[in-house]
Amino acid sequence: MLMYDKLFPPKKVALRSGKIVMEKRSRTPLILLLIIVAVVLSVEFTNFNLKVLFVRIGKLFGMIGEMFPPDWAYFPKLWGALVDTLQMSLIGSMIGALLALPIAILASSNVIPNRFVTAFFKIVLSLLRTLPTLVTALIATFIFGLGPTAGVVAILLFTLSYVGKLLYEQIENVDMGPFEAMESIGMTRIQAFRYALFPQVLPSYLSNSLFCFEGNVRYAAILGYVGAGGVGLLIKEDLGWRDYQNVGMIILALVITVYLIETVSEHFRKKLI
Amino acid sequence: MTTIEKQLQAHPRNMRYVLTLSVIIIALFIWSLAAVNLKDIHQSGLNIAQNIITGIMNPDLNLLLSVSKQSVLYLLLETVAIAFLGTIVGAILSVPLAFLAASNIVPKPVAWLIRLLLIFIRTIPALVYGLMFIRVSGPGPFSGVMTIGITSVGMLSKLYVDAIEELDTKVLESMTSIGCTTFEKVRYGILPQLMSLFLSVTIYRFDMNMREASILGLVGAGGIGAPLIFAMNGYKWNQVGAILIGLVFLILIIEWISNKLRTKLVKG
Numbered sequence: 001m002l003m004y005d006k007l008f009p010p011k012k013v014a015l016r017s018g019k020i021v022m023e024k025r026s027r028t029p030l031i032l033l034l035i036i037v038a039v040v041l042s043v044e045f046t047n048f049n050l051k052v053l054f055v056r057i058g059k060l061f062g063m064i065g066e067m068f069p070p071d072w073a074y075f076p077k078l079w080g081a082l083v084d085t086l087q088m089s090l091i092g093s094m095i096g097a098l099l100a101l102p103i104a105i106l107a108s109s110n111v112i113p114n115r116f117v118t119a120f121f122k123i124v125l126s127l128l129r130t131l132p133t134l135v136t137a138l139i140a141t142f143i144f145g146l147g148p149t150a151g152v153v154a155i156l157l158f159t160l161s162y163v164g165k166l167l168y169e170q171i172e173n174v175d176m177g178p179f180e181a182m183e184s185i186g187m188t189r190i191q192a193f194r195y196a197l198f199p200q201v202l203p204s205y206l207s208n209s210l211f212c213f214e215g216n217v218r219y220a221a222i223l224g225y226v227g228a229g230g231v232g233l234l235i236k237e238d239l240g241w242r243d244y245q246n247v248g249m250i251i252l253a254l255v256i257t258v259y260l261i262e263t264v265s266e267h268f269r270k271k272l273i
Numbered sequence: 274m275t276t277i278e279k280q281l282q283a284h285p286r287n288m289r290y291v292l293t294l295s296v297i298i299i300a301l302f303i304w305s306l307a308a309v310n311l312k313d314i315h316q317s318g319l320n321i322a323q324n325i326i327t328g329i330m331n332p333d334l335n336l337l338l339s340v341s342k343q344s345v346l347y348l349l350l351e352t353v354a355i356a357f358l359g360t361i362v363g364a365i366l367s368v369p370l371a372f373l374a375a376s377n378i379v380p381k382p383v384a385w386l387i388r389l390l391l392i393f394i395r396t397i398p399a400l401v402y403g404l405m406f407i408r409v410s411g412p413g414p415f416s417g418v419m420t421i422g423i424t425s426v427g428m429l430s431k432l433y434v435d436a437i438e439e440l441d442t443k444v445l446e447s448m449t450s451i452g453c454t455t456f457e458k459v460r461y462g463i464l465p466q467l468m469s470l471f472l473s474v475t476i477y478r479f480d481m482n483m484r485e486a487s488i489l490g491l492v493g494a495g496g497i498g499a500p501l502i503f504a505m506n507g508y509k510w511n512q513v514g515a516i517l518i519g520l521v522f523l524i525l526i527i528e529w530i531s532n533k534l535r536t537k538l539v540k541g
Contacts, residue, residue: 038357045354046414046495053419059409087308094302130524131517134488138505139325143318148308222398225491229308232400239404247401255396 004030067248074249078234082253085230088151088223089216095152096159097209103160104167110176111193122168128161133219137228148229155216155223159209166208170201203272210265210272217261221254328510329517337515345497345519352496353523355414355489356482359421363482364475366426371433378437388434395427399485403492414495421482421489429478436470473538480531483524 010022042048105111107121137154144150178196183189224232231250238246337345372378374387402423406416445462453461490498497520504512 039361042354042358042418045351046358046418048358048415048418049410052410052415056409060405063405063408084308087305090301091305091308094298094305126525127521130484130521130528132484132488134491135501135517138502142325142505143322144311145318147310149310152309218396218398222400225400232398235398235401236404239401251393251397251401254398255393258396259392 063244066244067251069245070248070252071245072249074246075253078231078250078253081224081231081234082257084148085220085224086217086257088148088230089155089213089220092152092155092220093159093209093213093216096156097163097205097212099156100160100164100167100209101205104164104171105193107164107168108171110172110174110179111189111197125161125164125168128157129165131157133158134222134226137223138226141227146227146229151220151223151228151230154228155220158219159212159216162212163205163208167201167205170204171197174200207269207272210269214258214262214265217258324508325510325513328512329514331511332514332518333509333511334515336512337519343500345516348497348500348516349519349523351414352486352520353483353527355417355421355496356479356486358418359486360425360475360479360482362418362422363425363429363478364471366422367429367433368471370426371430371437374430374434375437377440377442391427391430394423395431399424399489400492403489403494407493412493412495417486417489417494417496420494421486424485425478425482428481429474432474433467433471436467436474440466469538473535476531476534476538480528483527487520487524 004027005024008025010024012020013023014020103121103125107118107125109115109118112118133154136157137150140150140153144153174197179192182192182196187195220230222232222235224230224234225236227233231254235247235250238244238250336343340346370387370391374384374391376384378384399420402420403416406419406423410416410419440463444466445458448458448462486496487501488498490496490500491502493499497516501513501516501520504510504516
């Protein structure tokens with residue numbers, strides 16, 4: 001940025017009082033130029049082609065058109081997979097959120113005095129969070145076999161990392177006054193945490209867990225693609241056989257389920273905050 | 274009665290509510306336990322887990338550091354390109370949709386209809402778009418870009434709508450009263466209010482798209498996902514290790530840059 005100011009010197013504006021102030025040149029042109037260069041490079045890299053897109057985009061709408069009307073007769077077959085998906089995300093989110101609690105405590109520098117311990121758990125949490133859920137699920141299928149268990153493990157790990165990170169950030173930003181007061185009257189660190197910090201972070205912890213659960217239902221829907229249970233397997237099969245009416249039914253069922261869960265969860269999250 | 278006791282009495286009593294909720298949650302927990310079946314673990318499962326860990330600990334450095342079309346570096350660059358261009362496509366598509374879904378701009382029924390469309394777009398998993406786009410534009414990174422673009426639309430427009438609905442209309446009224454043209458009102462009244470929020474949301478989505486783009490290869494839509502799944506299915510865990518290390522490193526760097534940019538945008 002210093003270079004930029006040297007290349008394009010700030011504009012001098014003389015005020016009425018005779019004082020001269022500098023107005024820095026706008027950075028918008030530089031940022032725009034950078035974005036354009038990045039777009040051009042990306043187009044090169046990905047063979048992006050507008051012409052092909054315009055010629056063939058009709059095919060996409062054709063496929064979407066074939067999804068209507070959804071095939072209702074398919075619903076009984078879909079039901080089992082949908083229940084699997086729900087169970088996977090429920091149990092994964094619950095266990096993940098519960099495990100997040102002790103790990104987040106271990107990662108908060110204001111509760112744990114040892115810096116190496118907190119740094120270790122922080123790194124573990126951020127490494128877990130960067131791994132895409134589908135990759136974790138795929139690795140889990142090698143260990144736990146094909147089926148919902150692998151999906152549960154993947155969702156559990158993601159929830160742990162997501163809720164854990166938000167929770168330790170919350171714990172570190174909490175008002176430490178009550179904690180110190182309780183420690184000074186002779187409570188152990190654990191007791192002080194339970195009565196001074198925990199009530200402060202509890203509402204947002206529950207709210208984050210609920211929010212994560214909402215997202216997990218969506219993730220769980222695709223985990224079946226790698227064999228980790230749920231509707232993903234059906235999506236793979238039906239798209240492979242070009243059975244678009246069945247796909248339409250799956251999507252409709254998913255939209256309704258996700259919408260219902262979001263409504264319920266939003267109701268409770270509003271109550272919590 | 275002391276003040277402390279009074280305060281304790283004033284504390285709201287909602288034991289029954291909490292109890293009911295706890296019972297429901299425990300019931301749900303037991304119901305969903307059906308999804309976990311630990312009997313399925315193969316005898317070789319632990320063995321494989323050990324192989325995975327040793328493989329990831331000893332990554333294939335040749336694959337990680339060389340510079341060819343199959344190397345991790347090239348594939349990561351392709352993944353970033355897919356995520357970047359996809360975010361741009363998504364942002365361009367989202368702006369008109371967001372204005373159409375904002376209830377302070379268009380009539381209620383229109384806004385409601387577009388919102389329903391957005392819910393559908395948001396719920397359909399990325400892999401479904403990926404599989405569909407492969408039939409439109411052929412396997413390869415191009416399909417990946419379109420998939421990321423459409424997937425981003427759901428979240429981007431929803432957050433854009435929130436920003437648009439919180440527009441301060443008083444500014445526009447005062448501009449009308451001093452005789453500004455429509456263009457001036459958009460340029461000096463609306464853009465400054467929306468720009469930083471839009472940018473911040475878009476940068477956040479780019480950060481998320483990195484993760485999405487890294488799995489699109491599973492369906493053949495380019496990026497680093499395809500070599501990753503080939504390596505896994507071939508039990509070449511040291512290659513998996515090399516790819517995962519590259520991926521995690523890149524995602525962490527992008528997340529860091531994105532956080533820096535967004536705090537700068539918010540603080541001005």
